[in-house]
Amino acid sequence: MRISINRLKKYIALTESPEEIADLLTQSGLEVEGIEEFVSIPGGLEGIVIGEVLTCEKHPDADKLSLTTVDIGADSPSQIVCGAPNVAAGQKVLVATVGATLYPTEGDSFTIKKAKIRGQVSEGMICAEDELGIGSSHDGIMVLDTDLPNGTPASELIPVTFDHVLEIGLTPNRADAASHLGVARDLKALLGRPLCIDEVSDLTLEADRKELEVSVADAADCPRYAGVVVSDLKVAPSPQWLQDFLRALDLEPINNVVDITNFILHDLGQPLHAFDFEKISGGEIIVQKLPKDSKFITLDEKERKLSGEELMICDAEGGMCIGGIFGGKGSGVSDQTTSIFLESAYFSPDVIRKGAQYHGLKTDASFRFERGTDPNMPVYALKKAVQLLREIAGGKVSSEMVDLYPNPIADFEIDLEYGHINRLIGKKIEPSQVKSILEGLDIRVENETEEGFKAIVKPYRVDVIREADIIEEILRIYGFQQVELSENLKTDYLAEHPVKDLNKLQYRLSEILGAQGYQEMITNSLTKPVYAEKSGFLDPTLNVEIYNKLSEDLGVMRQSLLFSGLEVLAHNINRRQGDLKFFEFGTVYQKTEAGYQEGRRLAIFHSGNRSAESWLEPAKPFGFADLYATIERLLDKLNLQISNSEMLESAPFEYGLRLMLGQRELGTLGLVKDSLLKLTEVRQEVWYADLDWDLLCKKASGLKQYAEISKFPEVRRDLSLVIDKAVSYAKVKEVAEKAGGKLLRRIGVFDVYQGDKIDAGKKAYALSFHLQDQEKTLTDKVIDKTMHKLMEAFQNEVGAVIRS
Numbered sequence: 142m143r144i145s146i147n148r149l150k151k152y153i154a155l156t157e158s159p160e161e162i163a164d165l166l167t168q169s170g171l172e173v174e175g176i177e178e179f180v181s182i183p184g185g186l187e188g189i190v191i192g193e194v195l196t197c198e199k200h201p202d203a204d205k206l207s208l209t210t211v212d213i214g215a216d217s218p219s220q221i222v223c224g225a226p227n228v229a230a231g232q233k234v235l236v237a238t239v240g241a242t243l244y245p246t247e248g249d250s251f252t253i254k255k256a257k258i259r260g261q262v263s264e265g266m267i268c269a270e271d272e273l274g275i276g277s278s279h280d281g282i283m284v285l286d287t288d289l290p291n292g293t294p295a296s297e298l299i300p301v302t303f304d305h306v307l308e309i310g311l312t313p314n315r316a317d318a319a320s321h322l323g324v325a326r327d328l329k330a331l332l333g334r335p336l337c338i339d340e341v342s343d344l345t346l347e348a349d350r351k352e353l354e355v356s357v358a359d360a361a362d363c364p365r366y367a368g369v370v371v372s373d374l375k376v377a378p379s380p381q382w383l384q385d386f387l388r389a390l391d392l393e394p395i396n397n398v399v400d401i402t403n404f405i406l407h408d409l410g411q412p413l414h415a416f417d418f419e420k421i422s423g424g425e426i427i428v429q430k431l432p433k434d435s436k437f438i439t440l441d442e443k444e445r446k447l448s449g450e451e452l453m454i455c456d457a458e459g460g461m462c463i464g465g466i467f468g469g470k471g472s473g474v475s476d477q478t479t480s481i482f483l484e485s486a487y488f489s490p491d492v493i494r495k496g497a498q499y500h501g502l503k504t505d506a507s508f509r510f511e512r513g514t515d516p517n518m519p520v521y522a523l524k525k526a527v528q529l530l531r532e533i534a535g536g537k538v539s540s541e542m543v544d545l546y547p548n549p550i551a552d553f554e555i556d557l558e559y560g561h562i563n564r565l566i567g568k569k570i571e572p573s574q575v576k577s578i579l580e581g582l583d584i585r586v587e588n589e590t591e592e593g594f595k596a597i598v599k600p601y602r603v604d605v606i607r608e609a610d611i612i613e614e615i616l617r618i619y620g621f622q623q624v625e626l627s628e629n630l631k632t633d634y635l636a637e638h639p640v641k642d643l644n645k646l647q648y649r650l651s652e653i654l655g656a657q658g659y660q661e662m663i664t665n666s667l668t669k670p671v672y673a674e675k676s677g678f679l680d681p682t683l684n685v686e687i688y689n690k691l692s693e694d695l696g697v698m699r700q701s702l703l704f705s706g707l708e709v710l711a712h713n714i715n716r717r718q719g720d721l722k723f724f725e726f727g728t729v730y731q732k733t734e735a736g737y738q739e740g741r742r743l744a745i746f747h748s749g750n751r752s753a754e755s756w757l758e759p760a761k762p763f764g765f766a767d768l769y770a771t772i773e774r775l776l777d778k779l780n781l782q783i784s785n786s787e788m789l790e791s792a793p794f795e796y797g798l799r800l801m802l803g804q805r806e807l808g809t810l811g812l813v814k815d816s817l818l819k820l821t822e823v824r825q826e827v828w829y830a831d832l833d834w835d836l837l838c839k840k841a842s843g844l845k846q847y848a849e850i851s852k853f854p855e856v857r858r859d860l861s862l863v864i865d866k867a868v869s870y871a872k873v874k875e876v877a878e879k880a881g882g883k884l885l886r887r888i889g890v891f892d893v894y895q896g897d898k899i900d901a902g903k904k905a906y907a908l909s910f911h912l913q914d915q916e917k918t919l920t921d922k923v924i925d926k927t928m929h930k931l932m933e934a935f936q937n938e939v940g941a942v943i944r945s
Contacts (some may be wrong), residue, residue, distance in 0.1 A: 143390045144324050145179075146305040148408065153327035153334050157782030159305040170617045171318055174309045175882050178932075179389040181251070181302035181381070183274045188241025189295035190214065190285065190581050192267070197223075197230045198759070199804050202259040211236055212269065214292015222263035227281035234270070235273065235295050237266040246271040249635055249943075250936070255776055275299065302385040308882060314604040316512035330618045341524035348372050351418060353482060353545045358429035363464065364507035364548060365487040367519045370418055370540035371530050372480035374398060380533060391926075397534045398474045398481060401526055402504075402529075411485060411514060411522035412506035414454070416461060418480035423457020426482065431460055438507035439471045439502075441884065444542050450486060461761055465493045466511040467502050480539065483526060485519040490603075504576030505918060515601030516550045520695045550600045557608050558593035563613050568624045584611070599850030647726055650743075657771065659722045659745070664705035666728060667695035672704040675820060677792030685733040702744035703793055703813070703829060705835075707821035719825060720749035726834060741835050745771060745810075747828040764936050768810050768828045772800070780843040786871050793817050801819045802840060808832035855913040856884065858928050861944035862906045863899055866941050873906065880934035884919070884927050886911045905944065 146159055163173035182524040192213040200206035201221060206609060207228050213236050221236070228234075237243055237253045243266075246249045255264050270276035273295075283932035287298055300769065309324070317323045322338075329336050351370045357363050378384070379400040387394050390407055394400050401412040416426075431437075432448030437460045447453070452464035455569070474481060489653040490740040494511035497503060520932050523542065530536035563569045576594075584605075585597035598605045605614060610638050616624070652663055656723040658720065662751050667687065673679040699705055702725055715720055723746040731738045735880040747763040776782060789811060797811015810830035818827060894909035899905055913926060935941035 142309045142311045142319060143278070144307040144309055145386060145389050146307065147302070147389075148321045148386060149328065152322060152336050152338070153328050153332070156329070159307070162328070163307055166309065166324065166327065168305070168620060169327055169331055170312070171315065171324065171327060172312075173307050173560055174310045175308040177306045177308065177882075179302070179304040179306050179385075181385045183244030184242055184301070185301050185303065186273065186295040186299065188238050188253070190236055190238060191267070191285065191291055191293045191295060191298060191555045192219075192234050192236035192287050193291050194228060194230050194232045194234060194267075197228055200259060200261060201209065202261075202899070204258065207416060208261055209267070211265070212291045213238060213265070214290065219264040220262055221265045221267055221850075222258040222261055223267045223282065223896045225267065225269065225282040226269060227284065227478050229577050231851060232282075233285040233287055235285065237268055237272075239264055244274045246274050247275055247392070247418065250933075273433045297348075300381065302382070302389075302911055304385075306389050310883075316509065316514065316603055317410075317601050319509050320406075320511065321408050323410055325744055326583065327618075330396050330578065333577075333581060339525065341521060341528055341590075342397045344369055344524060344527055344538050346538055346541070346543045348539045351417075351480065351539040352424055353421070353540055353543075354425040355545065356425070357545050358427060359452070360545075360547055362489045362492040363428045363486060364489065364550060365516055365519055365544070365546040366484070367486065367523050367542065367544040367546075368426070368484045369523060369527060369538060370480060370482050371527060371536040372418070372539040373634045373659045374479050374481065374535045374604055376474065376476050376478050378532065383405050384531070396476070398478065398530070400482065401529045401533065402483075404529070405522050405526050406509070410509055410524050411518045412465065412509055413522065413526055414462060414468060414484045414506075415474050415481045416454075417474055417478045417483065418482050419478075420472045421461070421482060421829055425457055425635055426461075427455045428452060428464060428486075429455060431455070435460070437463070440468045440473060442470055445500055448496070451499065452492055454484065457617065463496060463500070463502075464488060466497050466500070466507045467504055471842070475655070477716060483523060483543065485523040485526070487514060487516040487519055497525065498716040511601035513601075515598070515599075515603065515753065520544055539719060550569075550838075552600060553602075553606055553607070555608055555611055556593065557596055557611055561593070561608060562612050562615060565609065566600065566616050566619075566624060567626075568620060571718060578615050579611075579616065582614055584614070595878055597858050605720050633865045640918065646841060647839060648780070649777060649832075651724075651726075653775065654724050654745075655769075657722075657774070659724045662706070662723050662725050664702070664725060665695070666698055666730070668696045668697060668699040668705055669694050672820060673697070675701055676701075676704075676817065683733065685730045685732045685737060700725075700729055700731055701793075702729065702831065704821060706744050706746050706829070707813075707818065707823050707827065710746060711823045714748070714823060714825060718812055720751075720753065722747055740833070741838075742808075742833040743834045743837070744828075745830040745832075748823075748825055753889070763811075763828055765812070765828065768830055772810065773832060779837060781837070781840055781842075786869070788869065802836060806833065807836060812895070849864060851913055851915050853914055853916070853918050855911055856919055856924055858910050859891075859914065860908050860910065860928070860932065862908065862935055862939075862941040863944055864906065864935075864939050864941045866895070866904050868908070872939060873908075873935070876934050876938045877908075877910070877931060880930045881910065881912075881927060882921070884912045884914055886913045893941065 144837055159176050163176055167173050188211050194209050194211055194212040195218055196210045198208050199210045204753050207223045209221050210224050211221050212218050234600060239253055239255050241254045242250055253266050256286045267282045269279050271279045289298060311319060325336060351580055353370055357366050376396050376398055379397045381396050383400050387400060387403060390401055402415055406412050430449060431453050436445045437447055438443055438444050453460040454462040454464050460466045462594050479633060488510050490513045491508055495505040498513060532724050559572055579586055583599055587597055588595045598613050668685060673684055674682045679700045687696055690696045710721055725744045727742060729740050729742055747768055750760040751767055753764045779935040783800050786798050789797040789799050793813055794811030795814050797809055799809050800807040808831050812826040813829050874888055889909040890906055891909055894905040911923060933945050
């Protein structure tokens with residue numbers, strides 16, 4: 142679900158950054174999966190200014206080009222070569238200055254450079270609307286009617302909307318938050334700030350009355366049905382602010398009437414449906430069920446057989462809409478529509494869920510209805526929509542408002558005890574703070590005593606019906622992070638946390654490494670002092686010395702597993718066993734000011750060839766990727782993932798990586814320096830990884846999460862990027878995951894190139910992107926939009942050049 146920060150600010154005063162808002166919402170249970178910048182005009186018209194054409198002459202070497210001088214507010218006019226047929230002296234125009242990036246309506250973006258065109262210098266570009274991405278016309282350059290001075294940024298003439306959009310992974314129980322108003326309610330409770338809700342006026346007759354009889358045959362499945370006739374409408378494109386709002390939510394504007402219904406749905410969480418009044422037969426609307434196997438053609442022009450269980454919105458001749466799910470082909474709003482019947486209803490979640498599943502239809506309306514909407518919202522939403530129809534489409538109310546609500550849904554009443562609140566949360570929260578949190582959530586407190594109170598919950602909170610639900614609401618606003626966890630688990634805790642058996646964990650990883658061809662070694666904890674002295678990365682002053690040492694070779698406790706491992710490699714290599722894969726779980730020791738310290742480490746060694754020479758192929762030596770792949774496999778078995786990595790060019794490595802697990806260092810890996818190999822008389826390359834086994838044991842989880850394989854197909858798209866050598870693949874992957882959002886399932890590298898075919902200091906990655914939607918089949922439009930976001934992100938954040 143996408144939420145516009147700009148729209149949230151209409152409900153609540155927000156001074157926090159989008160990242161701070163996202164963090165607040167995530168901690169309270171509305172997990173923000175991503176933050177996306179939205180600009181109504183790509184690039185925000187940055188670098189585009191108002192200019193005035195001072196002179197315009199025919200290009201001396203091109204019949205269809207003109208040579209102009211343009212005043213763009215600089216110290217001197219700019220010479221610009223222009224190919225538009227309508228350019229002329231005296232015009233006010235939009236000029237893309239040198240360095241500006243243009244995002245045309247069709248095609249890829251490009252940057253304006255100072256260039257020579259047919260021998261003449263051109264210092265910019267006079268733009269048509271399609272070249273700026275603000276329209277589709279390419280008949281000629283835009284000629285302006287403005288008195289703004291030359292050099293004025295174009296954004297002062299053409300408004301540009303800048304917004305941030307939150308991508309919220311809404312859980313099924315939080316139907317109340319499936320709107321901007323719902324998210325604003327949570328922020329109200331979290332920040333303690335009031336909501337600003339627009340006032341709406343009662344609907345009064347404004348035009349000739351249009352008679353329409355409305356009835357509901359099944360009040361159990363449609364507890365509330367409201368509607369009104371609006372006439373004198375002028376169907377046209379929506380104003381820019383409404384189009385920008387919808388586009389920020391990844392919705393394509395259609396016309397002002399339909400756009401208003403979509404606005405209300407995403408703003409208030411109340412689906413609306415507009416019927417062309419002239420297409421309603423018999424002057425009546427009936428909410429009822431039609432016989433099984435009745436045929437009905439929906440808006441997508443598919444003929445569907447009804448199950449007999451779905452609610453249908455019917456006129457005198459039959460069905461016009463599958464109620465709460467999908468409209469019919471014959472009753473929708475068109476460019477010729479002048480009058481509509483606007484429906485606002487509350488449907489039973491059960492009947493909507495069954496109908497949507499039966500027909501395989503998942504719409505924005507059914508998404509909300511089947512989870513439970515607010516039964517008190519239909520009339521307010523209807524009035525708000527009519528107010529917008531008046532302002533935007535010139536509509537006039539032409540009937541009395543219908544509101545059929547025979548059995549109003551009451552608020553939930555829930556008894557709570559303060560003792561239960563403190564017991565389940567695990568911390569005492571003062572009654573005054575409990576009441577303050579509940580009031581922020583619009584939950585009334587009544588009949589309060591020293592022991593407890595009665596909570597009155599509005600029915601839009603369909604997930605809050607028990608005492609435990611109220612306590613959960615208190616905790617998520619109070620803050621999970623404010624509840625300290627005891628060192629010793631108690632029966633008060635809701636979940637069981639079995640004690641980890643570290644020996645079993647080590648045995649399991651040993652089996653995994655053994656299955657990959659590794660041999661386990663166990664080496665002596667006593668080692669030579671010279672190793673620390675000549676290592677370049679160990680501090681000899683931290684050595685734990687042996688008082689009664691048997692020899693100088695066993696004089697200190699080891700600070701690293703590296704040298705004892707290299708000694709084992711040297712022993713094997715000297716006996717002509719050169720292709721080696723070893724690992725060791727061992728302890729390292731140091732003497733610090735605080736006393737003696739021990740730490741457990743996991744060391745992994747590669748040396749020699751990963752595959753022997755044969756008639757099929759030559760021998761393949763071990764490389765960095767082999768060692769890194771082993772570490773990734775181990776982390777995958779422990780349900781862990783590397784959070785960050787950085788390059789190392791210091792001892793003990795010629796080059797390597799430092800790996801991070803959260804905010805802590807997991808370990809290092811890389812190619813061991815020749816100088817250290819000589820200390821142990823190893824005469825071939827050695828790849829070495831040193832991992833913090835204590836940290837792995839602490840973070841490891843034996844719990845696996847499984848998901849059903851999606852029934853919707855996965856799509857692959859490839860890109861080739863040219864980037865600076867200094868940019869790591871980890872950075873490229875991070876940018877891709879952020880830009881690709883939830884549709885990006887995985888990323889792969891199938892080629893890396895560095896050579897004379899690209900600029901010095903550059904490298905080329907060939908990447909594969911695997912896209913998949915868990916809820917529907919991806920369309921070409923969605924795929925192309927996602928790939929465009931990825932390309933923009935690579936260009937803007939890592940300076941990539943996209944190779945076509």
